[in-house]
Amino acid sequence: MPDEQRQKILVLCDESGMGKGGVPVFNQQISVALAAQGHDVTLLTVKPVESEHDGVTLRTTAPLPDHVEGRDWLKQQCATRNPAELGLPDPRQQQFDLIIGHSRFSGPAAVAMRDAWYPEARVAHFLHTSPERLPQVKYADNPAKAAEKGSEHSGIERVVMARVDLVVGVGPLLTDEAKRLAAKNERVPSAHELVPGTRIEPLVQRNPQQQEGPLQLLALGRAGDPLKGFEDAARAVKLLNDQGVAVHLTVRGAPEHLVPGLQQQLSDLSGGHVTLRPFSDKPDAIANDIRNADAVVMPSKHEGFGLVATEALGHGVPVLVNEESGAARFLKDANRVPAELSASSVVPEPANPAHRVKAWAAAIHQLKEQLPQRVEQAGRLREFLKSYSWENAATALAEAASTAPVPGTGPTAAQQARATVQGPQGTVVQTSQSATQSPGSPAQGPQSPLAKAAALTSRGRSGTGGAAQGGGSGTQGPAQQRSAPAARPQVPQPPKPQGGGPSR
Missing domain, CATH: 3.40.50.2000 (Glycogen Phosphorylase B;)
Incomplete structure (x- = not known):
């Protein structure tokens, strides 16, 4: 990767690695993929990392006190501890280009770190679950608790989204949910849809x-x-x-x-x-x-x-x-x-x-x-x-984050926000902002209970909406050219699989 395209990226997660749940596994994969693409990636966690994170610089906070949530401790450390005490660069000498947070688990820590120490960095905020729909399913027999948890969790997400440069949905369902939540704020960031990578393994042969x-x-x-x-x-x-x-x-x-x-x-x-x-x-x-x-x-x-x-x-x-x-x-x-x-x-x-x-x-x-x-x-x-590897996901994420326009404010901010999706081979394709589509627009995809309950449809996903123009705040990321609006790529027809994999 040319030096001008290389970004210095800080990823925050309370823990990372296999066997620890969906977010830690995802965090490991995207961090390693960003490093594999040539970016300088540092991962700060609360619990020491035990699994391999090739190419990633690993750092941990001070030991987690008893009876304190990892996410709360991570935010406190990011807001109050000098980065040098955490093994991070001196902000007076070196800034990060991008800071990544995961939902309510490390999103608050990401904006705290940016605000306190690295003001020139952009912040990308991943949404991993629907904060309102998930409690409805989890506490189906207790509607009051479901409503309470949904309000609490969605409130945290919206507060963070109002302070970031890009919201990133893990897949189409959560991207629509991220847009919907972000659109409720006065300041609305751009949105990007990331497709979790598929690691291609030897084809299983069977009869x-x-x-x-x-x-x-x-x-x-x-x-x-x-x-x-x-x-x-x-x-x-x-x-x-x-x-x-x-x-x-x-x-x-x-x-x-x-x-x-x-x-x-x-x-x-x-x-x-x-x-x-x-x-x-x-x-x-x-x-x-x-x-x-x-x-x-x-x-x-x-x-x-x-x-x-x-x-x-x-x-x-x-x-x-x-x-x-x-x-x-x-x-x-x-x-x-x-x-x-x-x-x-x-x-x-x-x-x-x-x-x-x-x-x-x-x-x-x-x-x-x-x-x-x-x-x-x-x-x-x-x-x-x-065409949808973790490396492709990392390529598209880095481009979407570095080229996102300054978040708009005011009553038309949601309409101005740019929306992109990850296409094949890590391409970044601009679409219209689905969160603000008018009722009655044609929708793609199945109308699941989630789509009906939270208006999470695919409206606008095949269009080419206009992006708000303007540069990013603070130091620009390495990719300076704005992605031009483009139609969704045509679906390629995959070839027949070839043999040669292991037999069962």
């Missing part, structure tokens, strides 16, 4: 036409968390086996000490057709789970994106994902993914939650009957997703 034994399904995530929907999947597996359709589900995701109790619960629900395995921070263990599965399922009741889906497709393994997820929105975006390859991967969310088990049982049964075709489609999706 599904000669399969013996039960259909082997895999689910990855926190067992015992009702949000993940594993109980529904277990009930669906029991329903199918009771009907003579042999299916087995393996769930990877529980602390060692909780495995026996959770295993019993899932066994009771499934009629003994579920195996629970403990969490693992070993990438090889997860990859082996995926390679040995006929399909990976993501039955979450709500998922901001769902890295599980693209991780499985990187191996050429078929997936089933819930409609109310960013992964589903991405796969069903006909401007990006050929519809004939992805439509069958999305499980519709029934209007009546009581019908959810039957919906998943039907989708699993159909997958079993169509397994040869679904394996072929997954292999072609794997080829297509090579």
